[in-house]
Amino acid sequence: MQQDALILELQNGNERAFERIYHLYSESTYGIIYSIIRDEKIAEEVLQDVFLKIWDKAPSYNSDKGRFFTWILNIARNASIDKIRSKDFKNDQQNLKTDNFVDILEAKTNFSEAVDAIGLKKYIDALKPVCKKLIDYLFFKGYTQKETSEELDMPLGTVKTRNRICIDKLRAMVIK
CATH class of the missing domain: 1.10.1740.10 (RNA polymerase sigma factor, region 2, helix turn helix motif)
Known part of the structure; x- marks a missing residue:
């Protein structure tokens, strides 16, 4: 079907x-x-x-x-x-x-695994490092924009703007 x-x-x-x-x-x-x-x-x-x-x-x-x-x-x-x-x-x-702490430490590499699981790895790899970090925090780790701002030591407005730019770039690559 x-x-x-x-x-x-x-x-x-x-x-x-x-x-x-x-x-x-x-x-x-x-x-x-x-x-x-x-x-x-x-x-x-x-x-x-x-x-x-x-x-x-x-x-x-x-x-x-x-x-x-x-x-x-x-x-x-x-x-x-x-x-x-x-x-x-x-x-x-x-x-x-205590075994959860090992999982948490190993989760640092989980971004590429998660991206691979949904077939976005080739598109994500083409993005700038700042976009990779933002997408990782906002979409794969479930952080809010405010939490991402604090984690990356970046102004909230900058996080919002860069996120929009990064998602637009990603969208353009996927739609091609």
């Missing part, structure tokens, strides 16, 4: 289309969720929530506003960020086990 037809079937409430969408996108969506949350069990829960949202919000998807996969990733990213900002998640993280 062609992707446009599959999406249309999903929007019409076809459960088989939903199963196919899950099969096609769940692995890469989980990769994005896990790169933000860094906890397998919670990432699996968020993945299930994301696909419930996809099912519920499928009629609102509009191909004129972007690609279907991008729409899914935005839902996943937002759900992940909501989860890590939740009170329950923060309380659970106060008592981290």
Whole structure:
């Protein structure tokens, strides 16, 4: 089944289309969720929530506003960020086990893995280092613009402007 037809079937409430969408996108969506949350069990829960949202919000998807996969990733990213900002998640993280610290230290190299998981590595590699850092913090680590500003010791206005410029450059490369 062609992707446009599959999406249309999903929007019409076809459960088989939903199963196919899950099969096609769940692995890469989980990769994005896990790169933000860094906890397998919670990432699996968020993945299930994301696909419930996809099912519920499928009629609102509009191909004129972007690609279907991008729409899914935005839902996943937002759900992940909501989860890590939740009170329950923060309380659970106060008592981290020592093996989590190893994961956190190893996460420094996770940017390229996350980018590879969704097929953006070749485009990201073409960007300037400042763009790579901004995209890493804002989209893969789930930082807010204010947190990114503090982390990179850069004025908030500069973060916002550079982020917009970097995303525009990335968009231009992907659309070509």
